[in-house]
Amino acid sequence: MGLVLGVLALQSPPAAADDSGIDIHPWSAPPGTTVTVSTTACGSDVTYGKGESEAGGKFHLFKGDGEGVLTGQFTVPEGEKPGTDTVTVKCPPRTKVTDEYEITGRRPNGAVEAGFGDAGDSDTQLVLGSALIAAAAGGWLVRMRRLSHANRT
Numbered sequence: 238m239g240l241v242l243g244v245l246a247l248q249s250p251p252a253a254a255d256d257s258g259i260d261i262h263p264w265s266a267p268p269g270t271t272v273t274v275s276t277t278a279c280g281s282d283v284t285y286g287k288g289e290s291e292a293g294g295k296f297h298l299f300k301g302d303g304e305g306v307l308t309g310q311f312t313v314p315e316g317e318k319p320g321t322d323t324v325t326v327k328c329p330p331r332t333k334v335t336d337e338y339e340i341t342g343r344r345p346n347g348a349v350e351a352g353f354g355d356a357g358d359s360d361t362q363l364v365l366g367s368a369l370i371a372a373a374a375g376g377w378l379v380r381m382r383r384l385s386h387a388n389r390t
Contacts, residue, residue, distance in 0.1 A: 257336040259326055265339045268317045273310050279328035281305035286328035292317050
């Protein structure tokens, strides 16, 4: 069955590349993130464009690092709900391109809680870890003593 699925997967056409003409980085952004939008869709002679994100609002695109590249930035507003956001870029004379990116959940804040108390309380964690290692060493010692007594008889 696995072999058949593998053969079918190899025969399927590759996924189509994103040809919107817009590069959105990062493609997956939590609220508070600055998103950079670049495009070459406006042509090499255009030095200015306007952009709009449904979530982040309007922004301007100016000449970027490469030939014919326009680049602009906006910030995903704090409190924005996860989902898809559409970015539209317009440049003269009548070029309009759109693309989407993902807004993820909120950005992690602070240490990860794993059930052993506050992550900032390293003294408690050190004592707990030492106690577990001592218990494991004690168990090994008891087992070795029992094995040595069993071999004598």
